[in-house]
Amino acid sequence: MSDTTDQADFDICARLERVRARIRLACEQAGREPDSVRLLAVSKTKPVSAVKAALACGQTAFGESYLQDARQKLAAHWPDGLEWHFIGPIQSNKTREIAAAFDWAHAIDREKIARRLNDQRPAGYAPLNVCLQVNISAEASKSGLRPDDLPGVALRVAEMPRLRLRGLMCIPGRTTVRAEQAMPFARMRALRDRLADEEGIALDTLSMGMSGDLEAAIAEGATMVRVGTDIFGPRVS
Numbered sequence: 001m002s003d004t005t006d007q008a009d010f011d012i013c014a015r016l017e018r019v020r021a022r023i024r025l026a027c028e029q030a031g032r033e034p035d036s037v038r039l040l041a042v043s044k045t046k047p048v049s050a051v052k053a054a055l056a057c058g059q060t061a062f063g064e065s066y067l068q069d070a071r072q073k074l075a076a077h078w079p080d081g082l083e084w085h086f087i088g089p090i091q092s093n094k095t096r097e098i099a100a101a102f103d104w105a106h107a108i109d110r111e112k113i114a115r116r117l118n119d120q121r122p123a124g125y126a127p128l129n130v131c132l133q134v135n136i137s138a139e140a141s142k143s144g145l146r147p148d149d150l151p152g153v154a155l156r157v158a159e160m161p162r163l164r165l166r167g168l169m170c171i172p173g174r175t176t177v178r179a180e181q182a183m184p185f186a187r188m189r190a191l192r193d194r195l196a197d198e199e200g201i202a203l204d205t206l207s208m209g210m211s212g213d214l215e216a217a218i219a220e221g222a223t224m225v226r227v228g229t230d231i232f233g234p235r236v237s
């Protein structure tokens with residue numbers, strides 16, 4: 001291993017610690033238990049060595065967005081207990097591979113995609129954990145279910161035996177203004193609560209918050225934050 005790799009690995013560990021400290025502080029300020037928020041390390045576009053560096057610092061859940069890029073990483077040798085989350089948009093022709101290679105899929109925004117993942121989840125595997133993506137700031141993002149369509153889709157996905165509906169996910173429009181960050185996250189929490197009250201669908205996951213807005217997301221009830229840049233450094237694409 002070269003000196004530069006050692007330095008890069010050291011940086012990842014230090015950055016991971018800083019993100020963990022931010023999560024702890026945000027939980028404290030929100031009156032929440034620190035272990036009520038899970039950290040998903042978004043390793044998309046980053047090499048196997050970056051994932052290994054994070055793993056060496058105790059990180060076990062990783063998020064990938066591009067199947068092409070994830071393929072070689074998943075094929076590397078990994079210890080048991082690693083969790084792979086597919087957080088990118090899912091096209092129909094990718095469902096078979098995702099159903100076989102991942103533990104979670106976060107960005108399901110069509111019933112048809114859920115149906116395919118259900119039908120293609122290999123026998124003998126635990127059900128695939130899934131989140132429904134909600135288009136929570138309609139002006140900023142084209143993907144995600146409309147809030148009005150959510151209850152119907154959630155009811156049908158909850159019935160799919162090879163999927164386990166865990167929660168809701170969103171990618172709000174970017175802003176650095178804290179009050180503006182909070183609004184879409186608060187709407188997500190309200191949608192989750194309404195699914196429980198009106199449809200009897202209890203969800204344990206709100207997948208929301210990224211490098212720039214994880215504090216606001218935690219204040220509004222996020223249970224899983226997806227952090228890339230602040231752990232692995234900027235992405236070159």
Ligand SMILES: *Cc1c(COP(=O)(O)O)cnc(C)c1O
Pocket residue numbers: 042044065087088171210211212226227228229230
């Ligand atoms: C890339 C990505 C992230 C991480 O974003 P950062 O700003 O780098 O922390 C989180 N969620 C999704 C869906 C992503 O595609």
